[in-house]
Amino acid sequence: MSTTKDHSGGLARRSVTPFEVLAQSVANIAPSAVIAFTPMFMAGSAGNGAWFSFAIGMVLILLIARSITSIARRRAGAGSLYSLIRPAIGPTGSFITGWGLFTGAVCIAAGSLAGAGFFASEFLKGFGITVFDSITGQIILDALLLAVAIWVTISSVRIAARVSATLEIISIVVIVVVLGIVLVQSGNIIDMSQLSLTGATFDGIVFAVVLAILGFVGFESAASLGEEAEDPYRAIPRAIRGGAIFAGLLYVFATYAQVAAIEGGAAGLAASGSPMDALAVQYGLDGFLPILNLGFTASFVAVVMACITVAGRLIFSWGNEGIFPKAFGKAHAKYRTPAYAILWLYPMAFIPTAYELSIGEVPLNITTYVDTVGVFGYMLAYLLVCLFAPVFLKKAGVKQVIVTQVLGLIGAAALVYVYWVNIVGTVEPYNQLPVWFAASMIVGIGLFFVVRARNPKAAAAAGTFADDNTEAVK
Numbered sequence: 188m189s190t191t192k193d194h195s196g197g198l199a200r201r202s203v204t205p206f207e208v209l210a211q212s213v214a215n216i217a218p219s220a221v222i223a224f225t226p227m228f229m230a231g232s233a234g235n236g237a238w239f240s241f242a243i244g245m246v247l248i249l250l251i252a253r254s255i256t257s258i259a260r261r262r263a264g265a266g267s268l269y270s271l272i273r274p275a276i277g278p279t280g281s282f283i284t285g286w287g288l289f290t291g292a293v294c295i296a297a298g299s300l301a302g303a304g305f306f307a308s309e310f311l312k313g314f315g316i317t318v319f320d321s322i323t324g325q326i327i328l329d330a331l332l333l334a335v336a337i338w339v340t341i342s343s344v345r346i347a348a349r350v351s352a353t354l355e356i357i358s359i360v361v362i363v364v365v366l367g368i369v370l371v372q373s374g375n376i377i378d379m380s381q382l383s384l385t386g387a388t389f390d391g392i393v394f395a396v397v398l399a400i401l402g403f404v405g406f407e408s409a410a411s412l413g414e415e416a417e418d419p420y421r422a423i424p425r426a427i428r429g430g431a432i433f434a435g436l437l438y439v440f441a442t443y444a445q446v447a448a449i450e451g452g453a454a455g456l457a458a459s460g461s462p463m464d465a466l467a468v469q470y471g472l473d474g475f476l477p478i479l480n481l482g483f484t485a486s487f488v489a490v491v492m493a494c495i496t497v498a499g500r501l502i503f504s505w506g507n508e509g510i511f512p513k514a515f516g517k518a519h520a521k522y523r524t525p526a527y528a529i530l531w532l533y534p535m536a537f538i539p540t541a542y543e544l545s546i547g548e549v550p551l552n553i554t555t556y557v558d559t560v561g562v563f564g565y566m567l568a569y570l571l572v573c574l575f576a577p578v579f580l581k582k583a584g585v586k587q588v589i590v591t592q593v594l595g596l597i598g599a600a601a602l603v604y605v606y607w608v609n610i611v612g613t614v615e616p617y618n619q620l621p622v623w624f625a626a627s628m629i630v631g632i633g634l635f636f637v638v639r640a641r642n643p644k645a646a647a648a649a650g651t652f653a654d655d656n657t658e659a660v661k
Contacts, residue, residue: 201415202415203615205417205426210349212426212427215405215493216431221434221438226446227462228254229395229398229399230445230457233388235395238381244438247598250595253590255410256428257533259423260424263420263656265411266650267407269284269650271413272575273536278648280571284572286631286632288497290564295404298557300487303484310477310480310481325544337532344523354488354489359482369470370448385403399438404562406434463479495536500528503528506525510645510646563621563624566606635649
C-alpha cells in the first residue's frame with residue numbers, strides 16, 4: 188500500500204479507471220490531428236522513409252517513457268512530472284520542470300483551439316453555414332468551443348476523460364477507415380519503394396525523426412491524474428507506455444498508407460497541402476470530407492480538454508503548496524475538480540488565439556506557431572526527467588539503475604538534438620519561437636524567486652503535494 192496521507196486536496200481521489208487514465212494520454216497526444224499534417228512534412232525530407240522515421244521516433248519516446256515510468260511506479264501527484272521529479276531535483280528544479288510543463292499545456296491548448304475552430308467552421312460550411320468563416324466568426328466559435336471544454340473539464344474528471352476519449356476515437360476510426368479504403372483501392376498495399384526505403388537518405392530520415400518526436404508530445408499527461416487514478420502506480424505507467432505505443436503504431440500505418448495511396452507517392456504527399464482531403468477527392472470519397480472535418484474538430488477539442496486537465500492540476504498543486512494563493516488549491520465541493528484553477532485557464536488559452544486571429548493570422552498557422560512554443564515546454568520537462576530519474580531511483584534505494592541511466596541519456600540526447608534543430612537553421616517566424624519560450628520561462632522562474640524571497644517555506648514545498656508508494660520494488 189502507498190502512504191496513507193491524503194494529498195488530494197478534495198479531488199475525486201482514486202475514482203478514475205485505468206481506461207480513463209489511458210484516455211487522458213491519448214487525447215493529449217491527439218494522434219488524428221498529427222496524422223492530418225505531420226506525415227506530409229516528414230515526407231518532404233524523408234521521402235519513402237517517412238514511416239521509418241516515425242518508427243524510430245516511437246522507440247526514442249519509449250526510452251523517455253522508461254525514465255518517467257520508473258518514477259511513476261513509486262510516486263504520484265496532481266502536478267504530473269513537476270511532482271514526480273521533486274525528490275531528485277529539489278524545489279527549484281521541480282518548479283522549472285512544472286513551469287515548462289505548464290507553458291506547454293497552456294500553449295498547446297491555445298494553438299489547438301485555433302485548429303478546432305478552423306475545422307469546425309469547415310464542417311459547418313459543408314451545410315451552408317458560413318458565418319464562422321470570418322475573423323470575428325472564428326473568434327466567436329473559438330470562445331464557444333473553449334467554454335464547452337472548460338465546462339466539461341470542471342464538471343467531472345471522469346466525464347472529461349470519457350468525452351476526450353470518445354472524440355479522439357471517433358476521429359481515429361474515420362481516418363483509419365478512409366486510409367484503409369484508399370490503400371486497398373490504390374492496389375499498392377505492398378509498397379516496395381517504402382519497404383526498401385528507395386531514395387531516402389540518412390540525413391532526411393534523421394531530420395524527420397525530429398517531427399516524429401514532436402508528434403508524441405503529451406504522452407505522459409496521464410501522470411496529472413496521480414491523485415484521482417485508481418491504483419496510480421500501475422495505471423499511470425501503463426497508460427504512458429500504452430498511449431505512446433498506440434500512437435506510434437497508428438502513425439507508422441497512416442504515414443505508410445498516405446505515401447502508398449496518394450498520387451505521386453512521397454513527393455505527392457509532401458506537395459499535397461491537406462493529404463486526407465486530397466486522398467478523399469482522389470478516390471471519390473468526397474462524402475467523407477464533412478466527417479473528416481468533424482473528426483479533426485473533435486481531436487483538437489480533445490487536446491484542449493487534456494491540456495486544461497494538466498494545467499489546471501499544476502495550478503491546483505501550486506495553490507496547495509502556497510506558491511499560488513490558497514484559492515487555487517481548493518476543489519469544487521460538488522464536482523471535486525480544481526474548478527477555480529481551471530476557470531483561470533480560459534483567458535490564458537483564449538487571448539493568444541484571439542489576438543493572432545484579430546491581426547489576420549491563418550488559424551492553422553496559429554496552431555503551428557503556438558503549439559511549437561508549447562512543445563518546447565514539454566520537452567524541457569522530459570529532458571530533466573531523463574537526466575534526473577537515476578538520481579530519484581538512487582535516493583529511493585533502487586539497487587540497479589544503470590539501465591535507466593543509459594536509456595535516460597539516450598532520450599536526453601534525442602531531445603537536445605530536437606531543440607538544436609529547432610533553434611539553428613530555421614527561418615522566420617520559426618526562429619522567433621524559441622525566444623518566446625525562453626521569455627515564458629524567465630517569467631516563471633522570476634515568479635518562483637519572488638515567492639522564495641517572500642515565503643521561503645512555500646518555495647521549499649514545491650513539488651511536495653504528492654504521494655509516495657511505500658511498497659515499490661527496490
